[in-house]
Amino acid sequence: xxxxxxxxxxxxxxxxxxxxxxxxxxxxxxxxxxxxxxxxxxxxxxxxxxxxxxxxxxxxxxxxxxxxxxxxxxxxxxxxxxxxxxxxxxxxxxxxxxxxxxxxxxxxxxxxxxxxxxxxxxxxxxxxxxxxxxxxxxxxxxxxxxxxxxxxxxxxxxxxxxxxxxxxxxxxxxxxxxxxxxxxxxxxxxxxxxxxxxxxxxxxxxxxxxxxxxxxxxxxxxxxxxxxxxxxxxxxxxxxxxxxxxxxxxxxxxxxxxxxxxxxxxxxxxxxxxxxxxxxxxx
Amino acid sequence: xxxxxxxxxxxxxxxxxxxxxxxxxxxxxxxxxxxxxxxxxxxxxxxxxxxxxxxxxxxxxxxxxxxxxxxxxxxxxxxxxxxxxxxxxxxxxxxxxxxxxxxxxxxxxxxxxxxxxxxxxxxxxxxxxxxxxxxxxxxxxxxxxxxxxxxxxxxxxxxxxxxxxxxxxxxxxxxxxxxxxxxxxxxxxxxxxxxxxxxxxxxxxxxxxxxxxxxxxxxxxxxxxxxxxxxxxxxxxxxxxxxxxxxxxxxxxxxxxxxxxxxxxxxxxxxxxxxxxxxxxxxxxxxxxxxxxxxxxxxxxxxxxxxxxxxxxxxxxxxxxxxxxxxxxxxxxxxxxxxxxxx
Numbered sequence: 088x089x090x091x092x093x094x095x096x097x098x099x100x101x102x103x104x105x106x107x108x109x110x111x112x113x114x115x116x117x118x119x120x121x122x123x124x125x126x127x128x129x130x131x132x133x134x135x136x137x138x139x140x141x142x143x144x145x146x147x148x149x150x151x152x153x154x155x156x157x158x159x160x161x162x163x164x165x166x167x168x169x170x171x172x173x174x175x176x177x178x179x180x181x182x183x184x185x186x187x188x189x190x191x192x193x194x195x196x197x198x199x200x201x202x203x204x205x206x207x208x209x210x211x212x213x214x215x216x217x218x219x220x221x222x223x224x225x226x227x228x229x230x231x232x233x234x235x236x237x238x239x240x241x242x243x244x245x246x247x248x249x250x251x252x253x254x255x256x257x258x259x260x261x262x263x264x265x266x267x268x269x270x271x272x273x274x275x276x277x278x279x280x281x282x283x284x285x286x287x288x289x290x291x292x293x294x295x296x297x298x299x300x301x302x303x304x305x306x307x308x309x310x311x312x313x314x315x316x317x318x319x320x321x322x323x324x325x326x327x328x329x330x331x332x333x334x335x336x337x338x339x340x341x342x343x344x345x346x347x348x349x350x351x352x353x354x355x356x357x358x359x360x361x362x363x364x365x366x367x368x369x370x
Numbered sequence: 371x372x373x374x375x376x377x378x379x380x381x382x383x384x385x386x387x388x389x390x391x392x393x394x395x396x397x398x399x400x401x402x403x404x405x406x407x408x409x410x411x412x413x414x415x416x417x418x419x420x421x422x423x424x425x426x427x428x429x430x431x432x433x434x435x436x437x438x439x440x441x442x443x444x445x446x447x448x449x450x451x452x453x454x455x456x457x458x459x460x461x462x463x464x465x466x467x468x469x470x471x472x473x474x475x476x477x478x479x480x481x482x483x484x485x486x487x488x489x490x491x492x493x494x495x496x497x498x499x500x501x502x503x504x505x506x507x508x509x510x511x512x513x514x515x516x517x518x519x520x521x522x523x524x525x526x527x528x529x530x531x532x533x534x535x536x537x538x539x540x541x542x543x544x545x546x547x548x549x550x551x552x553x554x555x556x557x558x559x560x561x562x563x564x565x566x567x568x569x570x571x572x573x574x575x576x577x578x579x580x581x582x583x584x585x586x587x588x589x590x591x592x593x594x595x596x597x598x599x600x601x602x603x604x605x606x607x608x609x610x611x612x613x614x615x616x617x618x619x620x621x622x623x624x625x626x627x628x629x630x631x632x633x634x635x636x637x638x639x640x641x642x643x644x645x646x647x648x649x650x651x652x653x654x655x656x657x658x659x660x661x662x663x664x665x666x667x668x669x670x671x672x673x674x675x676x677x678x679x680x681x682x683x684x685x686x687x688x689x690x691x692x693x694x695x696x697x698x699x700x701x702x703x704x705x706x707x708x709x710x711x712x713x
Binding site: 214330338 | 550552555579583618642673683
């Protein structure tokens with residue numbers, strides 16, 4: 088099922104495919120739920136879409152019919168939506184049943200920048216066109232509950248609980264979205280525990296585990312070192328993740344002593360990685 | 371498919387050879403790019419002989435006075451993994467990419483243009499991220515200093531790597547990087563140009579996006595705090611904007627294409643013309659992605675503190691640690707824009 092959703096998500100229609108790559112420098116976690124929700128003032132489930140004339144070499148215009156509004160207020164059932172052809176070409180098929188994270192209405196200078204002349208309000212797909220997410224019931228539930236969590240009183244840990252639920256879902260997009268949310272949490276000890284679970288769990292995707300190690304590497308809590316050490320020493324964890332954990336320790340001020348100890352380890356992965364990384368300064 | 375890929379990556383890592391001190395390669399550098407079909411490889415070893423195994427050849431040579439050399443190693447187009455071993459147990463894998471479809475280009479001139487609206491956005495960043503409120507002259511100085519610092523950070527990124535020269539004037543050989551006041555939910559944008567065929571490229575850097583993501587969200591930008599001095603904040607923003615400009619020009623010069631239809635497909639980029647972990651997961655030993663410590667790492671996988679040239683989020687470092695180009699990217703930039711070329 089996941090592959091089917093992925094296929095829909097990444098389907099690119101040749102007619103709209105630019106001949107060159109249009110990479111954009113997105114914010115950290117820019118393609119995942121926490122950042123997408125924060126960046127958008129209108130989030131909708133789309134019923135259907137039709138391409139409109141008036142696009143430019145850098146942007147395409149669509150008229151989308153809104154099925155459900157999840158966040159914000161849609162001025163009408165039909166919206167004019169601009170997709171910058173930055174990250175990927177977008178086809179009409181990408182809209183059907185998808186959730187669109189929208190920003191707008193766009194300002195006149197912003198429209199001008201993309202070479203667009205439009206009479207009414209135009210909304211822009213967030214994250215350089217990546218804010219168009221293929222849906223399934225689990226994802227829809229995750230989006231709705233995250234938006235609801237944003238309105239919860241401060242200090243209620245609603246978003247943390249949301250993340251703890253999503254890391255258990257068999258969906259790489261939701262798991263990595265959850266790790267990005269955990270990274271934002273102020274309750275660092277609880278976040279640490281959640282990250283440790285992601286790294287250790289066989290139910291976690293490789294991407295979620297790698298991201299969790301990356302977040303642990305940047306964690307200001309000293310206990311993060313213990314979690315990384317435990318991950319590196321755990322032979323049940325994939326070698327790829329263990330290797331990342333060793334590298335993450337080498338970047339931490341309190342990791343040098345651990346690496347020194349591992350130089351004589353009987354675990355070949357630890358000894359070879361420690362030998363390679365010990366004393367090396369971060370590039 | 372993803373699970374299959376993951377399993378393959380894990381298997382490859384388990385099978386990865388270890389590096390031992392008895393065997394070293396002097397030339398060429400690891401993960402370098404060459405345009406020739408053959409390459410000479412030399413190094414040192416404490417053993418009696420060294421064996422080389424690749425997809426294109428297998429051979430052994432004696433070690434003389436601790437030195438060894440393969441003079442004519444054939445390379446296939448794209449990435450070549452050359453497994454070297456000696457009879458003292460030393461083993462390593464040398465990665466060399468045979469690049470095609472690009473050639474040496476003239477020096478790249480670059481124009482940094484600060485468009486209308488950027489001054490206001492920079493002022494808002496100062497007002498919205500510092501506890502100490504600045505008066506109008508101090509804000510003007512903040513704006514001036516950030517622009518100067520960003521320019522310096524940009525120059526530093528390419529210094530000694532590629533012949534990139536700042537200019538004030540437009541021209542056919544000038545790449546223009548426009549700083550815009552807009553918030554486009556991205557920090558920058560450039561069309562990737564294999565081999566930098568068009569020297570007259572253009573990039574955008576969105577200062578408004580930085581403003582939106584910084585003001586009111588400093589907790590996501592540790593080690594920034596509102597108690598920082600204006601000078602520290604100037605440096606923060608100068609580093610972030612200069613790094614973004616360097617990243618965008620990198621795309622304009624051709625880094626790091628992942629399009630299988632492009633003549634530059636041998637770059638093996640990912641995540642839409644960036645460096646990310648996928649490729650190095652498949653080739654243990656290669657280091658092209660470092661969560662933002664390399665300039666061409668994908669933005670959505672770049673930790674915010676890396677944009678500030680801060681090595682971590684655990685308080686201010688004694689010294690900033692700016693991102694650099696990875697070895698592979700440096701090799702490419704040196705080949706197409708060699709430093710020391712005739713002006």
